[in-house]
Amino acid sequence: MDLKQIINLHLRGLSNRQIALTLGVNRNTVNHYLRSLQSSGQPMEALLQLDTDALEELFSSKTTINNDRYAVLMRFFETMHPQRHHPGFTLQYHYQLYAEQTQDSYSYTQFTTHYQRKYKQAKGSMKLEHKAGKELYVDFAGKKLEVVDPSTGEVSQVEVFVATLPFSQYTYVEACKSQKREDFIQCLNNALRFFGGVPVAIVSDNLKSAVTRSSKYEAVINKTFKDFAHHYGCAINPTRSYAPQDKALVENAVQLAYQRIYYPMRKMTFFSIEALNEEIQHHLKGYNNVLFQRKEASRKELFQSVESSLLKSLPQTTYQVKEYARAKVQKMGYVYFSADKTYYSVPYRYIGSQTQIQYTSKHVEVYYKSQRIALHNRVMSKGAYITNKNHLSSTHRAYSQWSPKYFSDQGGKIGVNVKLFMTGLFLQGDYPEINYKRAMGILMLAKNYGHERVDKACLRAVHHDTYSYQRLKNILSNNMDEHEIEQENHQSHIPSHKNIRGANHYQ
Template identity: 30%
Template sequence: MPRARSDMRRIREVLRLRDEFGASQRQIADACRLPRSTVRDYLDRLRASGLRYADVLGWTDVELEERLFPPPVTSARPVPDWRHISRELSRRGVTLRLLWEEYLEVYPGGYRYTQFIQHFRAWQSAHAEPRLRREHRPGAAIEVDYAGMTLSVGLGAEARQAQVFVACLPYSGYVYAEATWTQQAEEWLASHVRLFEHLGGVPGKLVPDNLKVGVSHASFYDPAINPAYHDLARHYRTAVLPARVRRPRDKPSAENGVQQVERRVLAPLRDTPFATLDAANAALRDKLAALNAAPLSRRPQDTRAGLFATEEKPTLRPLPPERFVPGTWARHKVPPDYHLALDGGVYSVPHTLIGKTVDVHSTAGVISVFLRGKRMACHVRRQDGATVTLDAHRPANHRAVARFTPDAIQADLAAIGPAAALLFARILAGADHPEQAVRAGIGLIRLAATHGTDRLEQACQAALEANVGSYRYVQRWLAAPPATAADTAGAGEHANLRGPSYYH
């Protein structure tokens, strides 16, 4: 192990006092403030090396140390591949003892466990990678993750393991945690909403791990953020910058926060029974309050809660006026009937989207349909299986068909005349099904377009006088040439005349 620079300065001073002043061992010890035994060891090494003070004036400390303290002769024991040991140690569940045992299986005469550990630690120190020192600014970021430990919630056979969401502000070290049943997308988003509301503001960026609920495709250069998570970030005017895969140093605050929560919050509660999730979260809040109020080891005069309240909270961005409502995204191809069946309801979209693939965003209250980022339809969510159709989504001919209801037809015929309205009412009353009457009513309206409203009104009046409730009678009456006075003169009463009752 290299000696301290102060040790080498003292050795040079011992050599100078000996050669230039002929000082005794006692005098050198007093002048250098060293034990006589140490001075004796230095002088013995100098005599054995034959060095004089003039010889070492231009030497570096490393050169002088190598001359006076040559490395000990080591045994011929096989040396492990420390780089391989380091890589294996990063794998889950692998320990140094396991690696040492595997090493002994190959080299039975190898290092004992203590020597194995010492040599590995020395190799680690010599090959340590430089670490970037991060300067955190108040309110600039918050790191989020889930704890590895879970919390048992429920009594007896109903007990379940709840997940623990953890967030940490790097500047103040302020820690937030809550228990949720799962790590699914809706709970992940809801935990963020409650986090921001607890903080009373929003940090500049979110630094999550690469959980699928947050990051669809992990990439340092161009990560694909889950659409719902991206919506949350846009709603709160923040950004998502996920850590690199298997790079815990990218979010050291979250790693430390998880460790603190596991050791000082979850471990003390490990045997505490919780009947409900609310009871578990109440206990978590009490423990977290104590954790955030504890003095910091690096700054005993400060606490996490104190730094957050005085220096960090004022820098957070304000919460938006409306709370974020978590939703889910899905892709659907629009069928020919231009309606999408979604979660208990059927919703229309513009008929021009038939055959196209659209993005559907569903929340607890609203269904929104997008095409290439543009909102094309929006409906209040239904859970009763009802079909919701907007008239604007229909093509023109479908709109025309859709507007032909008994009430609408009755109103149209009433505008033509009272006879037309009364005739349709009779047709509707005698129909076996309303659609039969609707078809007859549509026919009457089209006859008005062909022959004029006055002629239709006359025909309907004739049908009423003949006590006939039939579209066909009106059609034939209008198709027949208008009767003249000569045609009807002298008809009178006759036994072969059928009379009005025949057509009833």
């Protein structure tokens, strides 16, 4: 509002109503300004000689415009402004929406001018603009919490992990046993599940569990953290060493956690880390639901309305920390897994090759030149041989199938008598494995002498109750299978007599 125009029209003798109609403002607005000018104690002519800044100092900075047209515009700004951080936001697009739904709309120039007046850009120190869904800041709090052992009364200090999305400042807090790699990765897993998605990058401090070698310009990220990022499809961006301003938001989140989580729990005693985390989550809900002082929304509302949809979907499986070992493939086609002292099979063509073993609490993977060649479920049984039959050569695969039934069935394909011979062979002794080579030798005889001759030879051997590979071979080499089997006379040459008791009496 140009105050000098009101003064000029007033000095010309126009009424307040006429001034309002001339300038296109509400009559009450003109009444307000004229009362304020008159109450200043200075004549109108003297006020007209003042510059604009001096005149504006006589009035409150709060607008007194109260017409319906302006009110409609302000209500539209209130719904439009929270969306300004969405990718692709433009004033031109929203002006078109405003013009379509408003009968007496302002021009585009007035639209932008009123918007910039209502939401002035703060100037001075640099403020980083954070894009929704782009980064997740993570750190451990400097102050620890305590857990008491219920049986001994021993007090243990536990670490507190904090993760925050800088755009909405939606925050996750969890207590864990240490800052070691396994605990750090588990906290990150839980944080991503809490947010329900994955940001473009994770910004971490130069923790030992995250960075192998810190640097102001190019930090070296450890292998596990890289593998974690690859699993979730995000990047890792460590902050510069000795540059706390790079992680100001997460530092602020830590300070707020002290106020809104630590302090309310200061008189409570926890006997397990699970109970402690349950109470932390209770206070965390209130922390995320508190309205910002200068915004009309809470952290949770900003996250749900803007940021959650911009996060990448979580993979189906949760990342598990991997350990690494090296092993050479043995002649049997197995690698020795020293952690559990067990053996795992790999395809036989890699015999003699150096491989890398990657393992978790559930699986063991074997890699050759960055290519996975074997995957097994982890079996923690010392000395066990874990075998995938597809890894064996045809010879080894057949060997793994050997059993008394297997050889009996193979013998049945040659002849009925061969099957009877195989059955009798394995009835001898308590350890059938010693007869596997003999059974293989008998099957090879069928290739050399033919099925018919071997079947006849087995008939002769079974008739004489003799189950020997060498005896069977002698029958074939001496052509005894070609002769008729003589029926033996089992009648004793000793005459029968009631005083002769026989051999059974002396057993």
